[in-house]
Amino acid sequence: MPLESAAPAVRAVGEPTVKFGAFLDGIQSSHTEYNGRNGVPIVGGTVAAVIRRRADRVLHAWPGSPKILHAFYAPFAIIGESAVAWLRTGGIELVDTLERGDPPEARHPMELLALARNAVQRNRERLEVELAEAWCSSEAEPLFVDGGISGARNASQSELAVGVVKSHRTLYATPESLGVITALAVGMRTASFEIRPKHRTTVASWYLRLRDPRGRDPLFGLVRVEIARDSWSADRADQVSRWVLAERAPVSLPDKRWSTMAYGIRDCEEYLRAHL
Amino acid sequence: MSILGRVVATERKPNTPHEFHFWTALDSPVGIGTIVRVESAQPVNGALPVVYGVVVEGFGYTDVETPLHEVLGYDGAPGGEAGAPTKRTEIRLYSAAVLRHVPEEPLQPVAMGTVHLASDEDVAVALRMDAYLAPGASTGIPVGMYRSGATSSPVWLDADFLLGPEAAHLNISGVSGLATKTSAVEWLLASIFAHFPEKKGRVAAVCFNVKGPDLCFLDQPAAKLDDADRALYDRLGVPAEPFKDVEYYAPYTAKGYALNTLRSNEALAHNVKPLTWGLREVLQYAEVLLNKDDVDAKADALIDFIKERVVDQTFEDPKYLSTAHTVQSFGELERWFRDLLTGMEKQNAESWRTHHVATIRKVRNRLTNISTRCRGLVTDDGTVSDLPFGEFRDRAIYVVDVANVEADAQDLIFSRIVSTLREHLEKRSLGVEHVIVFVDELNKYAPSDGPDTYVRAMLLDIAERGRYLGLVLFAAQQFRSQVHRRVVGNSGTALFGRMDPDELATPGYATLSPATRTKLSTLEKGQLMVRHPHFSQPVFVRFPRPAVLSGREGVERFPQAAEQTLDEAVTRALRSLDRSITLEWVKESIALAEEDEVLRARNRTVQTRPDDVKAYFRGQLKRRVRAEPADARPRQPLKKSPTDDPYGF
Incomplete structure (x- = not known):
């Protein structure tokens, strides 16, 4: 649902302004630890999230982070109680990959593997949400969050959390506005709109072009920004856009996503990789 | 002590028993030459190993893969840097050469561990100085102060390895004009005189002043010695004062009137003696x-x-x-x-x-x-005035000024004095048990190429066998690579001041890391790199300004005496023996004498140092009857000539 008039379709946001006080990101890794009876995969997964606070242009881990969780992911009902009991002897957290009420019948191993990976991802998101909530409840500076913020109940309603989505598997655009998005010039944003995901919080969002796409694909340097719906105003959208634009330097090369990835987010990932 | 860094090893950059790598915070006080201690948490044979190392190389880099990425990041505008809200992740990575493992066995690659700045005690252990600094049995000679961050530790040389018998000799390299070579020797002589253990015998030094006024004022206090220098003297236990017992020797000028030295000011004449030899x-x-x-x-x-x-x-x-x-x-x-x-x-x-x-x-x-x-040195009449062989005094310096002498005469002086020292040391009749011979411009006397000269052969002999006799060579040169390899190779201790980059590119310095070579080419005044048999790796130290008047300041404060007439030269020489002698007395005494005769008489008087100087001097001159005017009175002929004598006139 649009929040602004479609005319003009694009707006110049002004000169970049440095404002973010910290960056939040998480990473995950998983691999099959054991193949149980009938090829049921038991997945070992590690998830981690960190807030890197910026002070005097240098990033440091925010107290309370990183959060790291090692766990085994398995369909308890399928591997059986004895196997679950044996896994518990390792002292590592166990996560059931089956939803409550799922039938405990044999399934395709790849399906079970996908269930495990989804569980790993949920845990990673959970850690990110925990950190985002903690930041918004205790700090006063804006937080640059990698990805959407609608999954965090409190943070998504805070003025401090700004979600920046780099991937565009889902494009929030009508056939008419798609051309506007792909033709967006550097430093311009689209009109804002509301996103109302199922089971998540409604947020305000818009597209912003960080880098010149000429000679590249149409989504090069394009991000989608999310802020709390209640905090939205056109001026605030411009203001937040200026903050995001300021994070284009330094570039995040050699990461392949460098056109849309803030250096602070890359720093979070490098930091977490060093810890896993 | 706080943790300075952490050891890191990768497959590309693995640790070995002789080298390891560690990273630090960006603001750490580590630099090339810093001594560090590594504490490992992994016990070996029941003991936690401790490794000491000296930083020999440093690396710094960021997460930028290629410089092009930075260009892209700032759109080619370097001025955009200030706008970057975040500094890139940056690393300070250092390589250190191992100084010592404790325990020494088993010798393993350096394990992961925490890195700490070395304390005073650590420096002593790392450089194995603990072996010769035992209270009551110390043979340590302070060479300077190691400094890094808040650490400031004395570095000691082992007298047994500096003056023999275990090893001996010192070689100093450094470019000219940066007060390194001469200053370092002056400082080290003061240190040796203050710390050389009495039980090891008496020690004296013979210094050849081969250029300018470098060593001409060793007995005069320094014009400028600041608080930092005095603090260094205090910490190293060396008195900040000039040498108390110095004698100067110089040949005469070609004319033979005055001594051929820049130390010719009359105020300093009391300890300047002629150096003359006969057939x-x-x-x-x-x-x-x-x-x-x-x-x-x-x-x-x-x-x-x-x-x-x-x-x-x-x-x-x-x-x-x-x-x-x-x-x-x-x-x-x-x-x-x-x-x-x-x-x-x-x-x-x-x-x-x-x-x-x-x-x-x-x-x-x-x-x-x-x-x-060799006019001025060699006398036709056989008069000899020499160093006091047989009566050398403990902690005395004998400076032989050959700066203004022809090269041939320099060679002769050097050869004869060193050979005579050797003969006396062999017979234990010199007066001291150890003699330090200091010679600058060693590349001139013992070049790596060129004809085999007597002087070079003699230097080789000292370098290879002198330590058994107590004859120790302290030598200096600009370019170590141009000195005979057996001479420098036999120097147990080597000091390096600021070095010429071209010299550092020669193979002799290949064992040093590029960073160490760079540091050597940019050393400040008063800094040295020290190699010593006890030190596994060279270390950098700082030494104080010498407490003696520098040559340049000396010639300003004590200007060279004006060229003298024969009368004045003789007066001055004799007045050093008898203050009552005046110019008028000398003029009257030598009025009838030939110049050679006067000079011979002066030389013999100075050599003999008689009680009655006036009588002795006059006794050396040939007796001559003073000329008297002819009597003008007419004399009567014995017999008158006959007036008619046709042949008379």
């Missing part, structure tokens, strides 16, 4: 001055004959010589040659005692020429 002293080292191509075996045989059969004894040969000769000076040798050749000509003889007349003429030419080539 006997020079003939012993004739080969120093005679070109080997010039003097063949036949000439050599004749010189030997003269040394053994002619000099210092009465020599008769009625067949060829008109008279008996007692040859004790170059003048008498010349007369002997002339008489012999005249006798041979008269008898039309082609040879004399198997020596061909041509050989005799050649040897005559070469030998008598020495007194001309």
Whole structure:
């Protein structure tokens, strides 16, 4: 649902302004630890999230982070109680990959593997949400969050959390506005709109072009920004856009996503990789 | 002590038993030459290993893969840097060479661990100084202060490895004009004199001043010694004062009036003595001055004959010589040659005692020429004024000023003094048990290439065998690579001041890391890199300014005396023995004497140092009847001439 008039379709946001006080990101890794009876995969997964606070242009881990969780992911009902009991002897957290009420019948191993990976991802998101909530409840500076913020109940309603989505598997655009998005010039944003995901919080969002796409694909340097719906105003959208634009330097090369990835987010990932 | 860094090893950059790597915070005080201690948490044989190392290389880099990424990041505008809200992740990675493992065995690659700045005690252990700094049995000689961050630790050399007998000799390299070589030697001599253990015997130094006024004011206090210097002296236990016992020796100028030294100011004349030798002293080292191509075996045989059969004894040969000769000076040798050749000509003889007349003429030419080539040092009349061999004093410095002397004479002086020192040390009759011989410009005396000279052979001999005798060579040069490798190779201790980059590119420095070489080429005044047998790796130290007046300041404060007349030169020389002697007295005394005779009388008086200087000096001059005016009165002829004498007039 649009929040602004479609005319003009694009707006110049002004000169970049440095404002973010910290960056939040998480990473995950998983691999099959054991193949149980009938090829049921038991997945070992590690998830981690960190807030890197910026002070005097240098990033440091925010107290309370990183959060790291090692766990085994398995369909308890399928591997059986004895196997679950044996896994518990390792002292590592166990996560059931089956939803409550799922039938405990044999399934395709790849399906079970996908269930495990989804569980790993949920845990990673959970850690990110925990950190985002903690930041918004205790700090006063804006937080640059990698990805959407609608999954965090409190943070998504805070003025401090700004979600920046780099991937565009889902494009929030009508056939008419798609051309506007792909033709967006550097430093311009689209009109804002509301996103109302199922089971998540409604947020305000818009597209912003960080880098010149000429000679590249149409989504090069394009991000989608999310802020709390209640905090939205056109001026605030411009203001937040200026903050995001300021994070284009330094570039995040050699990461392949460098056109849309803030250096602070890359720093979070490098930091977490060093810890896993 | 807080953790400075952490050891890191990768497959590309693995740790070894002799090298390890560690990273630090960006603001750490680590630099090239910093000594660190590594504590490992992994026990080996039940003990936690501790490793000491010295930083030899440093690396810094960010997460930028190529410089092009930075260009892209700032759109090609370097000024955009200020706008970057976040600094890139940056690393300081250092490589350190292992100084010591504790325990020493098993010798393993350096394990992961925490890195700490070395404390005083750590520095002593790392450099193995704990072995010779035991209270009551210390043989330590402070060479300077190691500094890094808040750490400031004295670095000691082992006297047994500096002055023998275990190892010996010191070699100093550094570019000229940066107060490194001379200053370092002056400082180190002061340190040795303050710390050399008495039980190891007495020690003195003979310094050859080969250029300018460098060593001419060792007994005068420094013009400028700041608080930092004094603090260093205090910490290292060396008195910040000039040398108390210094004697200067210099040959005369070619004219023979004054000593050929920049220390000619009358206020400093009390301890400046002439260095003059006669025929006997020079003939012993004739080969120093005679070109080997010039003097063949036949000439050599004749010189030997003269040394053994002619000099210092009465020599008769009625067949060829008109008279008996007692040859004790170059003048008498010349007369002997002339008489012999005249006798041979008269008898039309082609040879004399198997020596061909041509050989005799050649040897005559070469030998008598020495007194001309070394005028001022070699006396025709055999007067000798020498270093006090046999009476050397403990902690005394004898400076031989050869800065203004011809190269031939320098070689002769150097060879004879060092050889005489060696002879006395062999007989234990020098007066001290250890002598430090300091010579600058070693590349001139012991070059790595060129003809094999007597001086070089002698230096090689000292370098290889001197330590057993207590004869220790402290040598300096700009370019170590141009010095004979056996001379520098036998120097147990080496000091390096600021070095010329071209010199550092020579193979002799290949064992140093590029960073260490860079540091060497940018060293400040007062900094040295030290190699010593106990140190596994070179270390950098800082030493204080010498507490003596520098040559440049010395010539300003004590200007060189103006050129003297003969009267003035004699007056000055004699006044050092008897203050009552005046210029008028000298003028009156030498009024009738020839110049050579006056100089001979002066030299003998100065050498003899008689109680009654005036009487002795006058006694050396030939007695002459004073001329009187002719009587003007007319004399009466004994007999008148006849007036008619036709032949009278």
